[in-house]
Amino acid sequence: MFQEQIRQYYDSLTPGFRKLADFIMDHTLDAAFLTVTEISRRVGVDPATVVRFAQEIGYSGYRELSHEIKHYVRDQVTTTYRKSVEAESEEALVHQLLDSTRQNLADFSMTETAKLGEALRILKQAPRVWITGEGPQQAIAQFLARMLQVADIQARAFAPDMLNVAAALSKMEPGDALLVLAISVPDIDSGYLVRMAREKGVHTITIADNTLGAPAHEAELVVLVPTAGETGIPNTGAALAIIALIWEALAGTTAAKTAESFAAYNEYLSEILELRTHTAAYEAILPQTKD
Amino acid sequence: MFRERIEEHYANLTPGFRRLADFILNQTLDVAFLTATELSRRVGIDPATVVRFSQEIGYSGFRELSREIKAYVRGEIAQTYHKAVEAGNEEDLVQALFASKAQDLEQFATTEAPHLAQALKMLQNAERIWIVGEFPSYDIARYLAESLVPLGIPVFHFAPSMVEVAKATNDMQAGDVLLALVFGTPGVDTGHAVKLANAKGIPTVCIADSGTTLAAREAEMAITTPGQSPLDIGSFAISLLIIATLKDALLSSKKEATLAHAAEVQSGIEAARQEAPGN
Numbered sequence: 001m002f003q004e005q006i007r008q009y010y011d012s013l014t015p016g017f018r019k020l021a022d023f024i025m026d027h028t029l030d031a032a033f034l035t036v037t038e039i040s041r042r043v044g045v046d047p048a049t050v051v052r053f054a055q056e057i058g059y060s061g062y063r064e065l066s067h068e069i070k071h072y073v074r075d076q077v078t079t080t081y082r083k084s085v086e087a088e089s090e091e092a093l094v095h096q097l098l099d100s101t102r103q104n105l106a107d108f109s110m111t112e113t114a115k116l117g118e119a120l121r122i123l124k125q126a127p128r129v130w131i132t133g134e135g136p137q138q139a140i141a142q143f144l145a146r147m148l149q150v151a152d153i154q155a156r157a158f159a160p161d162m163l164n165v166a167a168a169l170s171k172m173e174p175g176d177a178l179l180v181l182a183i184s185v186p187d188i189d190s191g192y193l194v195r196m197a198r199e200k201g202v203h204t205i206t207i208a209d210n211t212l213g214a215p216a217h218e219a220e221l222v223v224l225v226p227t228a229g230e231t232g233i234p235n236t237g238a239a240l241a242i243i244a245l246i247w248e249a250l251a252g253t254t255a256a257k258t259a260e261s262f263a264a265y266n267e268y269l270s271e272i273l274e275l276r277t278h279t280a281a282y283e284a285i286l287p288q289t290k291d
Numbered sequence: 292m293f294r295e296r297i298e299e300h301y302a303n304l305t306p307g308f309r310r311l312a313d314f315i316l317n318q319t320l321d322v323a324f325l326t327a328t329e330l331s332r333r334v335g336i337d338p339a340t341v342v343r344f345s346q347e348i349g350y351s352g353f354r355e356l357s358r359e360i361k362a363y364v365r366g367e368i369a370q371t372y373h374k375a376v377e378a379g380n381e382e383d384l385v386q387a388l389f390a391s392k393a394q395d396l397e398q399f400a401t402t403e404a405p406h407l408a409q410a411l412k413m414l415q416n417a418e419r420i421w422i423v424g425e426f427p428s429y430d431i432a433r434y435l436a437e438s439l440v441p442l443g444i445p446v447f448h449f450a451p452s453m454v455e456v457a458k459a460t461n462d463m464q465a466g467d468v469l470l471a472l473v474f475g476t477p478g479v480d481t482g483h484a485v486k487l488a489n490a491k492g493i494p495t496v497c498i499a500d501s502g503t504t505l506a507a508r509e510a511e512m513a514i515t516t517p518g519q520s521p522l523d524i525g526s527f528a529i530s531l532l533i534i535a536t537l538k539d540a541l542l543s544s545k546k547e548a549t550l551a552h553a554a555e556v557q558s559g560i561e562a563a564r565q566e567a568p569g570n
Contacts, residue, residue: 090415091408093543097536098400102393109389117381124381136437140531143430147475147527186557231543233550240531245388252384252522253376259524262475269477 002068005057013056016045020053024069032073036062093231100229101237107226108238115223116242119179120249122203122221126177129155130168130202133181134190140240141181144247150265151251151258160189169193174201180215181243182208184227184234194218209239293359296348307336308344315360323364324397327353364394369521376522387521388528395517395529406514407533410470410496411540413512417494418466421459422448423484427527428472431534435470438538441552442545451480460487471506472534473499474518475525482506498537500530 006021013021023043024031031039040047054065108116123129129148133141141157148155158164160180172178178197180190191214194204198220206219209227216222225242229235251258297312304312314334315322322330330353331338345356368391375383414420420439424432429450436448449455463469469488471481482505485495489509497510500518507513516533520526542549 089408090411090540091405093540094404094408094411094536095400097539097543098396098404101532101536102396102400105389105393105396109386113382113385113389116385120381120385136434139430139434139437143427143434146430147427151524186560229539231539232546233539233543235539236535237532237539240535241392241528244527244531245385245392248388248520248522248524248526248528249381249384251524252372252520255522255524262525266477269479273479 001072002057002065005059009057016049017053017056019043020045020050021057028069029073032066032069096230097235097237100231100235101241104226104228104235104238105241107228108242112224115221116246119205119221119223120246122205123177123179123246123250124253126175126203127154127173128176129153130172130176130178130197131155131157131181132160132165132168132178132190132193134160134185137181137183137185140243141179144179144243147247148250150261151247151254152261153250153254160193162189165189165193165196169196169200172197172200172202175203177203177205179246180204180206180208180219182206182213182215183225183236183239184209190215191218207239207243209234293348293350293356293363296350300348304347307340308347310334311336311341311344312348319360320364320394323357323361324394324401327357365521368394372521391521392526392528395526396532399517399529399533403514403516406512407537410498410512410514411537413468413494413496414470414537414541415544417444417468419445419447419464419468421463421467421469421488421493422446422472423451423456423459423469423481424448424472424474425451425478425481426476428474428476428478428481431472431474431531432470435472435534435538439541441542441549443548451484456480456484456487459484460491463488463491463493465492467493469493469495471495471497471499471510473497473501473504473506474516474527474530475500478504478506482509485509498530498533500525500527 003025006025010018010021020039020043023039030042034042036047036050040050051062054062057065059065129145131141131145132138138157138159145155145157156168158168178194180194182190194206194215195218198204198218203221204219205221205223206215207223207225208216209225210216211222211224223242225239227234227236227239294316297316301309301312311334314330321333325333327341328338331341342353345353348356350356368387371387372384372391375387422432422436429448432448436446439446447459449459469485471478471485473481478499485497485506486509488495489511495510496512496514497506498514498516499507500516501507502513502515507515514533516530518525518527518530
């Protein structure tokens, strides 16, 4: 291969030949498509020098060297092409997304740890935690509230529509905390909610991926989670992990209580299972099927 | 403990073994997540040397040594975590949590990513998707179902109560896929739902934080997420991260539709604002 040939002869080459060698090694793609005259002009040597250079490093002439360079470049291009096709496989996509998430988590832990710590401090001291989220994140708000209750923390989730906002606001007390999840969703209602809650003396925290939205704009504290990615749509892996970390950090401070709650649940679960297997009523209420 | 054993044998070690010993002592955190081959490559020695080194310092092989290193690292993280909790220092707590999650994610990416890719393929080809989850996993099922609206295929979610399972199983048809989520609970009823769907010939995928839960055992494709926090409570961080990743993967394979959907929602909001300026 031409690279080996060049390396082998490089030390004994004249300065003119070296310039050529450098050009071919560093701009192989360009070199593949240049004629003798064009390459000589680019490097600033005589066309005859190009031919002699090729012979010097073991080829019959520039034609043979050029042929090899073209071949090499074609192989390279094919490999790259194959790679980009592979990047469209499901596994490549999964790894691409996980890589972005990893990067987002690293970025977050570099810049936002203090903010998240402050959010935890506020949430921990609040007598009650109110949680809401727009669109599908309402379900995440519900999840978080449910799990905080398991950890013996007073938490309630509500939908950010007018009626529910009014109902929640009427029950909020100064010192309570309001947590708004606003990650990559258009916000309509939660902006007003944050402002009104704040006016009522409620601590307001927004978790968002930008500071432009109303709930972020109005909140006392914004925890900014990165949703950068390469797929063209927001990468929400880090954001959801961070929301789950809020639970883990809060429940961790009441770990004994949390474990107790889970133990109690599991006890009831076993009892229900027991009842199911021994309840004749189950058979009685089911319609009898005949073989 | 591996530290004592290394120190005890250190003086008699060959140069290659010493390089390995130094690496293990200085980069314990990294070593906990490397296989024998990866470790040998990092240190620049033969994989067989890694095994012989483990035996030299008194282990049956690298497996045993590695297990001890993993336990040590887990303990270290737990200690940092406990200290942070005791000191009431939220920032340290967050840092410790991030460190432990980064490791969990690393582990997931090496062992479970291929399964996730296969699950993704099954869901991409589904004509309709059913998502089942109980207690906190129900909320996650709902989140996922509502987030997948842009896919343009029906996505249903349900809790595995007797009646719901009976109805859902009855409505399932060829081309459908059932996705079961089991996080933080034993998920007995979810397991039954998977079993019934299987019996009907419906392909089933389970994402659970326990590989031995009924749903995971019954499902055609099971993905296990790390679900333990350093402080002996459950952890949902990586589980939710994986749900988000699955969602993002499905949406990005229908990127045009996803972007169009987002634009529609936006213009819908604007239209609503003009209709009712008082809002």
